[in-house]
Amino acid sequence: MEKLQNIRIAVDAIVFGYKSNGLYVLLIEQQFGSSEKYWALPGGLVKDDESLNDAVIRELHEETNVQLTFMEQLYTFGDDIHRDSRNRVISVAYYALVDASSLEIKASTDAERVQWFKIDEIPPLAFDHNLILKKGTERLKAKLTYEPIGFDLLPEEFLFSDLENLYCTILEKEIERRNFRKKILSFGIVEETENYSPIKTGRPAKLFRFNKLKYKELIEEGIHFEIKFA
Protein backbone atom coordinates (compact mmCIF):
# COMPACT_ATOMS: atom_id res chain seq x y z
CA MET A 1 0.00 0.00 0.00
CA GLU A 2 1.30 3.35 -1.05
CA LYS A 3 1.72 6.03 1.56
CA LEU A 4 0.22 9.32 0.49
CA GLN A 5 2.50 12.28 -0.11
CA ASN A 6 2.37 15.24 2.23
CA ILE A 7 3.47 17.88 -0.24
CA ARG A 8 1.44 20.89 -1.26
CA ILE A 9 1.61 22.49 -4.66
CA ALA A 10 1.27 26.21 -5.26
CA VAL A 11 1.62 28.67 -8.09
CA ASP A 12 3.26 32.08 -7.88
CA ALA A 13 3.36 34.80 -10.48
CA ILE A 14 5.75 37.60 -11.28
CA VAL A 15 3.88 40.39 -13.00
CA PHE A 16 6.18 42.80 -14.79
CA GLY A 17 5.16 46.29 -15.80
CA TYR A 18 7.19 49.00 -17.48
CA LYS A 19 6.93 52.70 -16.89
CA SER A 20 9.19 55.28 -18.40
CA ASN A 21 11.43 55.40 -15.38
CA GLY A 22 11.97 51.68 -14.97
CA LEU A 23 10.80 48.10 -14.66
CA TYR A 24 8.24 47.28 -11.99
CA VAL A 25 6.87 44.18 -10.28
CA LEU A 26 3.48 43.71 -8.67
CA LEU A 27 3.61 42.59 -5.05
CA ILE A 28 0.94 41.96 -2.45
CA GLU A 29 1.14 42.35 1.29
CA GLN A 30 0.15 39.27 3.21
CA GLN A 31 -0.43 38.73 6.88
CA PHE A 32 1.25 35.74 8.50
CA GLY A 33 -0.04 34.46 11.78
CA SER A 34 -1.07 37.29 14.04
CA SER A 35 1.37 40.08 13.46
CA GLU A 36 3.95 39.63 10.72
CA LYS A 37 3.32 41.20 7.39
CA TYR A 38 5.32 40.39 4.31
CA TRP A 39 5.36 41.47 0.75
CA ALA A 40 5.04 38.50 -1.58
CA LEU A 41 4.41 37.48 -5.14
CA PRO A 42 0.75 36.89 -5.87
CA GLY A 43 -0.05 33.18 -5.73
CA GLY A 44 -1.56 30.35 -3.75
CA LEU A 45 -2.39 26.66 -3.63
CA VAL A 46 -3.63 24.85 -6.70
CA LYS A 47 -7.10 23.36 -6.54
CA ASP A 48 -7.59 19.65 -7.19
CA ASP A 49 -9.55 20.13 -10.39
CA GLU A 50 -7.78 23.13 -11.82
CA SER A 51 -4.93 23.34 -14.31
CA LEU A 52 -1.76 25.13 -13.27
CA ASN A 53 -2.50 27.83 -15.80
CA ASP A 54 -6.00 28.40 -14.46
CA ALA A 55 -4.64 28.52 -10.94
CA VAL A 56 -2.34 31.41 -11.83
CA ILE A 57 -5.10 33.29 -13.60
CA ARG A 58 -7.48 32.78 -10.68
CA GLU A 59 -4.98 33.90 -8.06
CA LEU A 60 -4.07 36.97 -10.07
CA HIS A 61 -7.71 37.82 -10.53
CA GLU A 62 -8.47 37.34 -6.83
CA GLU A 63 -5.56 39.38 -5.63
CA THR A 64 -5.06 41.97 -8.30
CA ASN A 65 -6.92 43.11 -11.36
CA VAL A 66 -4.39 43.01 -14.10
CA GLN A 67 -4.92 42.39 -17.80
CA LEU A 68 -2.07 40.13 -18.91
CA THR A 69 -0.52 40.47 -22.34
CA PHE A 70 1.88 37.56 -21.90
CA MET A 71 2.35 34.69 -19.49
CA GLU A 72 4.76 31.80 -19.37
CA GLN A 73 5.91 29.18 -16.91
CA LEU A 74 9.21 30.17 -15.33
CA TYR A 75 10.51 27.41 -13.08
CA THR A 76 9.38 25.05 -10.36
CA PHE A 77 10.89 25.68 -6.95
CA GLY A 78 11.07 22.51 -4.94
CA ASP A 79 14.67 21.92 -4.02
CA ASP A 80 14.57 23.80 -0.76
CA ILE A 81 12.33 21.57 1.32
CA HIS A 82 11.82 24.30 3.89
CA ARG A 83 11.12 27.20 1.55
CA ASP A 84 7.81 27.46 3.38
CA SER A 85 8.50 26.95 7.06
CA ARG A 86 5.02 25.63 7.81
CA ASN A 87 4.69 22.81 5.27
CA ARG A 88 6.45 21.30 2.31
CA VAL A 89 5.22 23.38 -0.58
CA ILE A 90 6.44 23.15 -4.13
CA SER A 91 5.81 26.28 -6.16
CA VAL A 92 5.39 26.45 -9.91
CA ALA A 93 6.38 30.00 -10.76
CA TYR A 94 5.08 31.95 -13.75
CA TYR A 95 5.98 35.32 -15.10
CA ALA A 96 3.67 37.66 -16.92
CA LEU A 97 3.73 41.02 -18.65
CA VAL A 98 1.20 43.82 -18.61
CA ASP A 99 0.83 47.21 -20.17
CA ALA A 100 1.26 49.15 -16.96
CA SER A 101 0.41 52.47 -18.58
CA SER A 102 -3.30 51.65 -18.74
CA LEU A 103 -3.81 49.85 -15.51
CA GLU A 104 -5.68 50.02 -12.28
CA ILE A 105 -4.94 47.50 -9.60
CA LYS A 106 -7.29 46.55 -6.83
CA ALA A 107 -6.75 45.32 -3.32
CA SER A 108 -9.22 42.58 -2.59
CA THR A 109 -9.88 40.75 0.67
CA ASP A 110 -7.17 38.15 0.05
CA ALA A 111 -4.40 40.61 -0.09
CA GLU A 112 -4.49 43.68 2.00
CA ARG A 113 -2.39 45.81 -0.26
CA VAL A 114 -1.23 45.58 -3.85
CA GLN A 115 1.59 47.75 -5.09
CA TRP A 116 4.08 48.21 -7.90
CA PHE A 117 7.73 47.97 -6.82
CA LYS A 118 10.63 49.12 -8.87
CA ILE A 119 12.80 46.15 -9.71
CA ASP A 120 15.85 47.54 -7.92
CA GLU A 121 13.89 48.52 -4.81
CA ILE A 122 12.38 45.19 -3.80
CA PRO A 123 11.98 44.63 -0.05
CA PRO A 124 12.69 41.26 1.58
CA LEU A 125 9.88 39.00 0.42
CA ALA A 126 8.08 36.02 1.93
CA PHE A 127 9.41 32.48 1.39
CA ASP A 128 11.99 32.25 -1.40
CA HIS A 129 10.22 34.88 -3.46
CA ASN A 130 13.33 37.03 -3.81
CA LEU A 131 14.99 34.05 -5.45
CA ILE A 132 12.02 33.47 -7.75
CA LEU A 133 12.03 37.11 -8.71
CA LYS A 134 15.74 36.99 -9.49
CA LYS A 135 15.25 34.05 -11.80
CA GLY A 136 12.27 35.75 -13.41
CA THR A 137 14.19 38.93 -14.06
CA GLU A 138 17.04 37.01 -15.66
CA ARG A 139 14.59 35.18 -17.88
CA LEU A 140 12.88 38.40 -18.89
CA LYS A 141 16.21 39.90 -19.87
CA ALA A 142 17.21 36.86 -21.85
CA LYS A 143 13.86 36.52 -23.57
CA LEU A 144 13.78 40.17 -24.51
CA THR A 145 16.81 39.64 -26.71
CA TYR A 146 15.47 36.76 -28.76
CA GLU A 147 11.69 37.18 -28.74
CA PRO A 148 9.68 40.35 -29.30
CA ILE A 149 8.01 40.42 -25.89
CA GLY A 150 8.99 44.01 -25.19
CA PHE A 151 5.85 45.09 -27.01
CA ASP A 152 3.74 43.35 -24.38
CA LEU A 153 4.99 45.89 -21.87
CA LEU A 154 3.95 48.85 -24.01
CA PRO A 155 0.59 50.24 -25.12
CA GLU A 156 -0.84 49.26 -28.51
CA GLU A 157 0.74 52.30 -30.08
CA PHE A 158 4.09 53.51 -28.91
CA LEU A 159 7.02 55.70 -29.81
CA PHE A 160 10.25 54.26 -31.07
CA SER A 161 11.99 56.08 -28.28
CA ASP A 162 9.76 54.26 -25.77
CA LEU A 163 10.77 50.92 -27.17
CA GLU A 164 14.37 51.96 -27.17
CA ASN A 165 14.20 53.12 -23.56
CA LEU A 166 12.49 49.91 -22.55
CA TYR A 167 15.36 47.86 -23.94
CA CYS A 168 17.94 50.17 -22.40
CA THR A 169 16.47 50.17 -18.92
CA ILE A 170 15.60 46.47 -18.71
CA LEU A 171 18.86 45.24 -20.19
CA GLU A 172 20.87 47.99 -18.50
CA LYS A 173 22.79 48.68 -21.67
CA GLU A 174 23.40 51.66 -23.91
CA ILE A 175 21.94 51.42 -27.36
CA GLU A 176 22.74 53.26 -30.54
CA ARG A 177 19.39 54.84 -31.33
CA ARG A 178 19.67 54.84 -35.12
CA ASN A 179 20.95 51.30 -35.47
CA PHE A 180 18.32 50.02 -33.07
CA ARG A 181 15.59 51.58 -35.16
CA LYS A 182 17.04 50.19 -38.36
CA LYS A 183 17.26 46.72 -36.91
CA ILE A 184 13.74 46.62 -35.53
CA LEU A 185 12.30 48.00 -38.76
CA SER A 186 14.32 45.54 -40.84
CA PHE A 187 12.42 42.64 -39.26
CA GLY A 188 9.21 44.05 -40.69
CA ILE A 189 7.19 43.32 -37.57
CA VAL A 190 6.62 46.92 -36.56
CA GLU A 191 4.49 49.24 -38.67
CA GLU A 192 3.93 52.93 -38.39
CA THR A 193 0.46 54.28 -37.72
CA GLU A 194 -0.95 57.54 -38.98
CA ASN A 195 -0.98 58.91 -35.43
CA TYR A 196 1.50 61.21 -33.81
CA SER A 197 2.60 61.40 -30.24
CA PRO A 198 1.06 64.18 -28.15
CA ILE A 199 4.44 64.93 -26.61
CA LYS A 200 5.40 68.52 -27.26
CA THR A 201 9.14 68.47 -27.38
CA GLY A 202 11.40 68.03 -30.35
CA ARG A 203 10.25 66.87 -33.73
CA PRO A 204 6.79 65.26 -33.69
CA ALA A 205 7.13 61.47 -33.63
CA LYS A 206 4.99 58.87 -35.35
CA LEU A 207 3.39 56.18 -33.24
CA PHE A 208 4.20 52.58 -34.14
CA ARG A 209 2.42 49.29 -33.67
CA PHE A 210 3.67 45.70 -33.31
CA ASN A 211 2.17 43.36 -35.89
CA LYS A 212 1.92 40.04 -34.06
CA LEU A 213 0.36 38.26 -37.03
CA LYS A 214 3.18 39.32 -39.29
CA TYR A 215 5.66 38.13 -36.72
CA LYS A 216 4.10 34.67 -36.62
CA GLU A 217 4.20 34.51 -40.42
CA LEU A 218 7.86 35.43 -40.47
CA ILE A 219 8.64 32.85 -37.80
CA GLU A 220 7.14 30.21 -40.08
CA GLU A 221 9.48 31.41 -42.79
CA GLY A 222 12.34 31.08 -40.37
CA ILE A 223 13.44 34.57 -39.45
CA HIS A 224 15.49 34.91 -36.33
CA PHE A 225 14.53 37.83 -34.11
CA GLU A 226 17.48 38.97 -32.06
CA ILE A 227 18.49 42.21 -30.39
CA LYS A 228 22.10 42.22 -29.34
CA PHE A 229 24.22 44.92 -27.79
CA ALA A 230 27.84 45.50 -27.14
Next chain:
Amino acid sequence: MEKLQNIRIAVDAIVFGYKSNGLYVLLIEQQFGSSEKYWALPGGLVKDDESLNDAVIRELHEETNVQLTFMEQLYTFGDDIHRDSRNRVISVAYYALVDASSLEIKASTDAERVQWFKIDEIPPLAFDHNLILKKGTERLKAKLTYEPIGFDLLPEEFLFSDLENLYCTILEKEIERRNFRKKILSFGIVEETENYSPIKTGRPAKLFRFNKLKYKELIEEGIHFEIKFA
Protein backbone atom coordinates in the same frame (compact mmCIF):
# COMPACT_ATOMS: atom_id res chain seq x y z
CA MET B 1 -10.12 25.02 8.16
CA GLU B 2 -8.18 24.33 5.03
CA LYS B 3 -9.05 21.26 2.99
CA LEU B 4 -6.00 19.28 2.02
CA GLN B 5 -5.02 19.00 -1.61
CA ASN B 6 -5.33 15.67 -3.36
CA ILE B 7 -2.59 16.20 -5.92
CA ARG B 8 0.50 14.06 -6.27
CA ILE B 9 3.83 15.34 -7.45
CA ALA B 10 6.25 13.34 -9.57
CA VAL B 11 9.48 13.86 -11.43
CA ASP B 12 10.29 12.47 -14.86
CA ALA B 13 13.59 12.57 -16.69
CA ILE B 14 14.58 12.56 -20.32
CA VAL B 15 18.03 11.08 -20.65
CA PHE B 16 19.64 11.89 -23.97
CA GLY B 17 22.54 9.96 -25.42
CA TYR B 18 24.32 10.36 -28.71
CA LYS B 19 25.77 7.65 -30.86
CA SER B 20 27.29 8.16 -34.23
CA ASN B 21 24.09 7.28 -36.02
CA GLY B 22 21.74 9.48 -34.10
CA LEU B 23 20.22 10.88 -30.91
CA TYR B 24 18.82 8.42 -28.39
CA VAL B 25 16.56 8.52 -25.34
CA LEU B 26 16.49 6.15 -22.42
CA LEU B 27 13.09 4.57 -21.78
CA ILE B 28 11.88 2.00 -19.30
CA GLU B 29 9.11 -0.53 -19.65
CA GLN B 30 6.54 -0.39 -16.92
CA GLN B 31 3.69 -2.68 -16.09
CA PHE B 32 0.29 -1.11 -15.49
CA GLY B 33 -2.33 -3.05 -13.64
CA SER B 34 -2.24 -6.71 -14.60
CA SER B 35 -1.45 -6.83 -18.28
CA GLU B 36 -0.65 -3.56 -20.00
CA LYS B 37 2.96 -2.68 -20.54
CA TYR B 38 4.10 0.74 -21.62
CA TRP B 39 7.38 2.38 -22.35
CA ALA B 40 7.82 5.48 -20.26
CA LEU B 41 10.34 8.07 -19.16
CA PRO B 42 12.12 7.11 -15.96
CA GLY B 43 10.55 8.84 -12.99
CA GLY B 44 8.26 8.55 -10.01
CA LEU B 45 6.71 10.26 -7.03
CA VAL B 46 8.71 12.71 -4.95
CA LYS B 47 9.28 11.80 -1.32
CA ASP B 48 8.17 14.20 1.40
CA ASP B 49 11.67 15.01 2.60
CA GLU B 50 13.51 14.99 -0.70
CA SER B 51 14.37 17.83 -3.05
CA LEU B 52 13.14 17.64 -6.63
CA ASN B 53 16.70 17.28 -7.78
CA ASP B 54 17.38 14.38 -5.44
CA ALA B 55 14.17 12.71 -6.52
CA VAL B 56 15.31 12.67 -10.14
CA ILE B 57 18.74 11.34 -9.23
CA ARG B 58 17.22 8.64 -7.05
CA GLU B 59 14.72 7.51 -9.66
CA LEU B 60 17.38 7.38 -12.32
CA HIS B 61 19.64 5.39 -10.07
CA GLU B 62 16.88 2.96 -9.15
CA GLU B 63 15.75 2.39 -12.68
CA THR B 64 18.86 2.79 -14.76
CA ASN B 65 22.53 3.16 -14.04
CA VAL B 66 23.55 6.20 -15.97
CA GLN B 67 26.30 8.68 -15.17
CA LEU B 68 24.89 12.11 -15.94
CA THR B 69 27.08 14.83 -17.39
CA PHE B 70 24.34 17.48 -17.40
CA MET B 71 20.89 17.89 -15.91
CA GLU B 72 18.40 20.71 -15.94
CA GLN B 73 14.76 21.26 -15.15
CA LEU B 74 12.66 21.27 -18.30
CA TYR B 75 9.05 22.11 -17.53
CA THR B 76 6.26 21.25 -15.14
CA PHE B 77 3.33 19.44 -16.66
CA GLY B 78 0.17 20.14 -14.76
CA ASP B 79 -2.33 21.67 -17.16
CA ASP B 80 -3.89 18.41 -18.26
CA ILE B 81 -5.65 17.32 -15.08
CA HIS B 82 -6.10 13.81 -16.40
CA ARG B 83 -2.60 13.22 -17.72
CA ASP B 84 -2.51 10.29 -15.32
CA SER B 85 -5.89 8.58 -15.49
CA ARG B 86 -5.65 7.20 -11.97
CA ASN B 87 -4.94 10.34 -9.93
CA ARG B 88 -4.12 13.99 -10.37
CA VAL B 89 -0.37 13.99 -10.77
CA ILE B 90 1.76 16.99 -11.60
CA SER B 91 5.10 16.11 -13.12
CA VAL B 92 8.24 18.18 -12.94
CA ALA B 93 10.22 17.08 -15.97
CA TYR B 94 14.00 17.19 -16.23
CA TYR B 95 16.33 16.46 -19.08
CA ALA B 96 19.81 15.11 -18.79
CA LEU B 97 22.75 14.24 -20.98
CA VAL B 98 25.13 11.30 -20.80
CA ASP B 99 28.14 10.08 -22.68
CA ALA B 100 26.44 7.07 -24.22
CA SER B 101 29.64 5.71 -25.71
CA SER B 102 30.90 4.48 -22.34
CA LEU B 103 27.75 3.28 -20.75
CA GLU B 104 26.14 0.21 -19.37
CA ILE B 105 22.54 0.39 -18.33
CA LYS B 106 20.88 -1.95 -15.91
CA ALA B 107 17.36 -3.16 -15.52
CA SER B 108 16.48 -3.21 -11.87
CA THR B 109 13.39 -4.48 -10.14
CA ASP B 110 11.49 -1.26 -10.58
CA ALA B 111 11.63 -1.30 -14.30
CA GLU B 112 11.56 -4.53 -16.15
CA ARG B 113 13.45 -3.32 -19.14
CA VAL B 114 15.61 -0.34 -19.94
CA GLN B 115 16.48 0.53 -23.49
CA TRP B 116 17.82 3.25 -25.74
CA PHE B 117 15.38 4.46 -28.38
CA LYS B 118 16.33 6.50 -31.37
CA ILE B 119 14.65 9.88 -31.17
CA ASP B 120 12.68 9.38 -34.38
CA GLU B 121 11.56 5.87 -33.47
CA ILE B 122 9.80 6.48 -30.20
CA PRO B 123 6.79 4.23 -29.49
CA PRO B 124 3.61 5.55 -27.87
CA LEU B 125 4.55 6.28 -24.29
CA ALA B 126 2.69 6.22 -20.99
CA PHE B 127 0.82 9.30 -19.77
CA ASP B 128 1.81 12.47 -21.64
CA HIS B 129 5.40 11.37 -21.96
CA ASN B 130 5.44 11.83 -25.72
CA LEU B 131 4.58 15.46 -25.13
CA ILE B 132 7.28 15.83 -22.49
CA LEU B 133 9.78 14.26 -24.82
CA LYS B 134 8.80 16.63 -27.60
CA LYS B 135 9.36 19.63 -25.38
CA GLY B 136 12.65 18.19 -24.19
CA THR B 137 13.91 17.64 -27.68
CA GLU B 138 13.03 21.18 -28.68
CA ARG B 139 14.86 22.50 -25.63
CA LEU B 140 17.91 20.39 -26.36
CA LYS B 141 18.03 21.72 -29.91
CA ALA B 142 17.67 25.30 -28.76
CA LYS B 143 20.20 24.97 -25.97
CA LEU B 144 22.73 23.33 -28.23
CA THR B 145 22.94 26.51 -30.26
CA TYR B 146 23.66 28.89 -27.42
CA GLU B 147 25.40 26.79 -24.77
CA PRO B 148 28.21 24.30 -25.23
CA ILE B 149 26.29 21.26 -23.97
CA GLY B 150 27.11 19.15 -27.00
CA PHE B 151 30.33 18.13 -25.28
CA ASP B 152 28.32 16.48 -22.51
CA LEU B 153 27.09 13.96 -25.06
CA LEU B 154 30.61 13.04 -26.15
CA PRO B 155 33.52 11.28 -24.44
CA GLU B 156 36.24 13.36 -22.74
CA GLU B 157 38.29 13.29 -25.90
CA PHE B 158 36.61 13.43 -29.25
CA LEU B 159 37.16 14.10 -32.91
CA PHE B 160 36.11 17.32 -34.51
CA SER B 161 34.12 15.28 -36.98
CA ASP B 162 32.22 13.70 -34.08
CA LEU B 163 31.28 17.10 -32.75
CA GLU B 164 30.31 18.22 -36.21
CA ASN B 165 28.15 15.15 -36.76
CA LEU B 166 26.51 15.60 -33.40
CA TYR B 167 25.41 19.10 -34.32
CA CYS B 168 24.28 17.99 -37.78
CA THR B 169 22.19 15.09 -36.61
CA ILE B 170 20.58 16.73 -33.58
CA LEU B 171 19.79 19.99 -35.32
CA GLU B 172 18.99 18.26 -38.61
CA LYS B 173 20.97 20.79 -40.56
CA GLU B 174 23.88 20.71 -42.93
CA ILE B 175 27.00 22.41 -41.74
CA GLU B 176 30.07 23.61 -43.50
CA ARG B 177 32.81 21.52 -41.93
CA ARG B 178 35.64 24.04 -42.23
CA ASN B 179 33.69 27.03 -40.98
CA PHE B 180 32.28 25.03 -38.10
CA ARG B 181 35.78 24.08 -37.01
CA LYS B 182 37.00 27.64 -37.28
CA LYS B 183 34.08 28.93 -35.24
CA ILE B 184 34.42 26.41 -32.42
CA LEU B 185 38.17 26.94 -32.23
CA SER B 186 37.74 30.72 -32.25
CA PHE B 187 35.87 30.55 -28.93
CA GLY B 188 38.99 29.08 -27.35
CA ILE B 189 37.05 26.55 -25.29
CA VAL B 190 38.28 23.47 -27.11
CA GLU B 191 41.90 22.41 -26.97
CA GLU B 192 43.72 19.73 -28.85
CA THR B 193 45.29 16.83 -27.03
CA GLU B 194 48.42 15.00 -28.03
CA ASN B 195 46.38 11.90 -28.80
CA TYR B 196 45.23 10.67 -32.15
CA SER B 197 42.11 8.79 -33.07
CA PRO B 198 42.48 5.03 -33.55
CA ILE B 199 40.28 5.21 -36.61
CA LYS B 200 42.15 3.87 -39.62
CA THR B 201 40.67 5.76 -42.50
CA GLY B 202 41.80 8.99 -44.03
CA ARG B 203 44.30 11.34 -42.48
CA PRO B 204 44.94 10.68 -38.78
CA ALA B 205 42.91 13.09 -36.66
CA LYS B 206 43.82 14.75 -33.40
CA LEU B 207 41.56 14.24 -30.43
CA PHE B 208 40.15 17.37 -28.79
CA ARG B 209 38.94 18.19 -25.33
CA PHE B 210 36.38 20.70 -24.04
CA ASN B 211 37.83 23.04 -21.41
CA LYS B 212 34.92 23.75 -19.11
CA LEU B 213 36.99 25.94 -16.81
CA LYS B 214 38.08 28.13 -19.68
CA TYR B 215 34.48 28.38 -20.81
CA LYS B 216 33.38 29.66 -17.41
CA GLU B 217 36.18 32.20 -17.42
CA LEU B 218 35.17 33.46 -20.83
CA ILE B 219 31.54 33.68 -19.77
CA GLU B 220 32.64 36.00 -16.97
CA GLU B 221 34.35 38.13 -19.55
CA GLY B 222 31.16 38.20 -21.54
CA ILE B 223 31.70 36.02 -24.58
CA HIS B 224 28.61 34.84 -26.34
CA PHE B 225 28.71 31.20 -27.43
CA GLU B 226 26.47 30.64 -30.41
CA ILE B 227 26.33 28.13 -33.24
CA LYS B 228 24.04 29.22 -36.01
CA PHE B 229 23.28 27.62 -39.36
CA ALA B 230 21.54 28.57 -42.53
Next chain:
DNA sequence: ATAGTTTGCGTTAATTATACGCAAATGTAG
Protein backbone atom coordinates in the same frame (compact mmCIF):
# COMPACT_ATOMS: atom_id res chain seq x y z
C1' DA C 1 52.28 3.20 -57.30
C1' DT C 2 47.44 4.73 -57.40
C1' DA C 3 42.99 5.69 -55.89
C1' DG C 4 39.99 6.85 -52.05
C1' DT C 5 39.21 9.14 -47.77
C1' DT C 6 39.31 12.45 -44.07
C1' DT C 7 41.90 16.22 -41.91
C1' DG C 8 43.63 20.72 -41.47
C1' DC C 9 44.70 25.37 -43.13
C1' DG C 10 43.84 28.95 -46.12
C1' DT C 11 41.50 32.86 -49.36
C1' DT C 12 37.79 35.60 -51.17
C1' DA C 13 33.25 37.57 -51.61
C1' DA C 14 28.94 38.69 -49.37
C1' DT C 15 26.57 40.10 -45.55
C1' DT C 16 25.91 42.36 -41.20
C1' DA C 17 27.17 45.36 -37.44
C1' DT C 18 29.06 49.71 -35.73
C1' DA C 19 29.88 54.43 -35.56
C1' DC C 20 28.72 58.48 -36.94
C1' DG C 21 26.76 62.89 -39.95
C1' DC C 22 23.09 65.75 -40.64
C1' DA C 23 18.66 67.80 -42.01
C1' DA C 24 13.63 68.05 -40.57
C1' DA C 25 10.15 69.53 -37.40
C1' DT C 26 8.70 71.06 -33.50
C1' DG C 27 8.76 74.25 -28.76
C1' DT C 28 10.95 77.95 -26.19
C1' DA C 29 13.65 81.86 -24.64
C1' DG C 30 14.96 86.33 -25.69
Next chain:
DNA sequence: CTACATTTGCGTATAATTAACGCAAACTAT
Protein backbone atom coordinates in the same frame (compact mmCIF):
# COMPACT_ATOMS: atom_id res chain seq x y z
C1' DC D 1 10.68 87.07 -35.27
C1' DT D 2 14.95 84.72 -34.59
C1' DA D 3 18.21 81.76 -32.58
C1' DC D 4 18.59 77.70 -29.96
C1' DA D 5 17.61 73.31 -27.79
C1' DT D 6 15.53 68.99 -28.61
C1' DT D 7 14.10 64.80 -30.68
C1' DT D 8 13.08 62.38 -34.98
C1' DG D 9 14.20 60.18 -39.19
C1' DC D 10 17.24 58.92 -42.98
C1' DG D 11 21.74 58.08 -44.76
C1' DT D 12 26.79 56.61 -45.44
C1' DA D 13 31.56 54.89 -44.51
C1' DT D 14 34.10 51.53 -42.25
C1' DA D 15 34.92 47.44 -39.50
C1' DA D 16 33.74 42.85 -38.38
C1' DT D 17 31.70 38.63 -39.20
C1' DT D 18 29.77 34.93 -42.00
C1' DA D 19 29.45 31.95 -45.98
C1' DA D 20 31.46 29.49 -49.84
C1' DC D 21 35.01 27.11 -51.54
C1' DG D 22 40.25 25.51 -52.95
C1' DC D 23 43.67 22.46 -51.90
C1' DA D 24 47.54 20.00 -49.87
C1' DA D 25 48.67 16.61 -46.07
C1' DA D 26 48.46 12.08 -44.17
C1' DC D 27 46.90 8.07 -43.85
C1' DT D 28 44.57 3.00 -45.78
C1' DA D 29 43.37 -0.30 -49.14
C1' DT D 30 44.21 -2.35 -53.57
